[in-house]
Amino acid sequence: MPEALRPIAPEPGASVVPLAAPLVEARDVTFAVRGRRLVDGVRLAVRPGRSTVVLGANGAGKSLLLRLLHGLIAPTGGAVLWRGSPLDRAARRHQAMVFQRPVMLRRSARANVAFALGVRGIASRDRAARVDEALERARLTALAAQPARLLSGGEQQRLALARALVTEPELLFLDEPTASLDPASTHAIEGLIDDARAAGVTIVMVTHDRGQAERLADDVVFLHRGRVAEHGPASRVLDAPQSEPFRAWLDGRLYLDPA
Numbered sequence: 001m002p003e004a005l006r007p008i009a010p011e012p013g014a015s016v017v018p019l020a021a022p023l024v025e026a027r028d029v030t031f032a033v034r035g036r037r038l039v040d041g042v043r044l045a046v047r048p049g050r051s052t053v054v055l056g057a058n059g060a061g062k063s064l065l066l067r068l069l070h071g072l073i074a075p076t077g078g079a080v081l082w083r084g085s086p087l088d089r090a091a092r093r094h095q096a097m098v099f100q101r102p103v104m105l106r107r108s109a110r111a112n113v114a115f116a117l118g119v120r121g122i123a124s125r126d127r128a129a130r131v132d133e134a135l136e137r138a139r140l141t142a143l144a145a146q147p148a149r150l151l152s153g154g155e156q157q158r159l160a161l162a163r164a165l166v167t168e169p170e171l172l173f174l175d176e177p178t179a180s181l182d183p184a185s186t187h188a189i190e191g192l193i194d195d196a197r198a199a200g201v202t203i204v205m206v207t208h209d210r211g212q213a214e215r216l217a218d219d220v221v222f223l224h225r226g227r228v229a230e231h232g233p234a235s236r237v238l239d240a241p242q243s244e245p246f247r248a249w250l251d252g253r254l255y256l257d258p259a
């Protein structure tokens with residue numbers, strides 16, 4: 001068995017409470033460009049039903065990590081596993097991703113959602129009811145016939161979530177889904193994320209918003225220069241940060257690495 005796929009042995013003295021097997025796992029994942037390690041030896045296990053929020057300064061590698069975990073880019077070192085096996089195209093069908101700036105097709109809101117089901121091979125006769133339900137949940141029924149690109153930023157982001165959730169993913173990646181939205185739109189998006197969590201969808205989300213992490217996270221990961229500086233239950237990690245970069249980030253202070 002290749003080293004990267006070997007199960008991680010528990011550390012001596014570690015808790016032996018059985019945990020659910022990870023849904024997605026980063027095994028020493030590195031992404032280097034021209035010798036620069038933008039993501040550097042990340043070890044991370046995301047367990048089913050948990051909501052993990054990834055925090056970190058600009059350029060820390062958060063978006064890259066999400067793209068690596070979702071298989072949009074391939075690691076230059078280490079491996080990403082899905083249910084213990086290398087992530088492949090079939091596994092990615094159980095996942096969905098929503099970006100900060102959603103890309104809408106030049107079609108109606110309804111057709112954008114239906115398209116996601118078409119890509120998954122769902123027959124057209126089986127799409128309508130699922131599309132209606134997804135639009136209803138996102139409170140977009142009244143806008144279903146509108147060209148998606150004419151919707152407001154907040155409406156487009158709700159549509160992007162509807163388009164992701166209609167495929168019934170087990171794991172949903174969210175890359176700063178509320179970054180450019182006002183409080184009302186942010187509240188609506190968080191409501192949809194919360195509903196997905198309640199329905200058992202595993203969430204991995206990047207945000208810059210501490211309040212959002214407090215509201216939505218079971219677990220928090222803090223990335224610093226491509227490395228995991230902290231990882232643990234949100235309540236513990238946010239209340240008692242152990243690393244200086246994370247303390248500085250939480251306090252809104254500038255952190256400069258010692259030379």
Ligand SMILES: Nc1ncnc2c1ncn2[C@@H]1O[C@H](COP(=O)(O)OP(=O)(O)OP(=O)(O)O)[C@@H](O)[C@H]1O
Pocket residue numbers: 033038056057058059060061062063064065
């Ligand atoms: N394909 C690439 N080739 C080279 N450098 C890249 C590539 N993608 C990202 N980077 C660089 O890697 C670093 C991490 O990028 P990333 O987008 O993951 O940061 P981030 O933590 O999401 O930042 P932000 O909070 O500003 O969105 C940045 O310095 C970025 O310029």
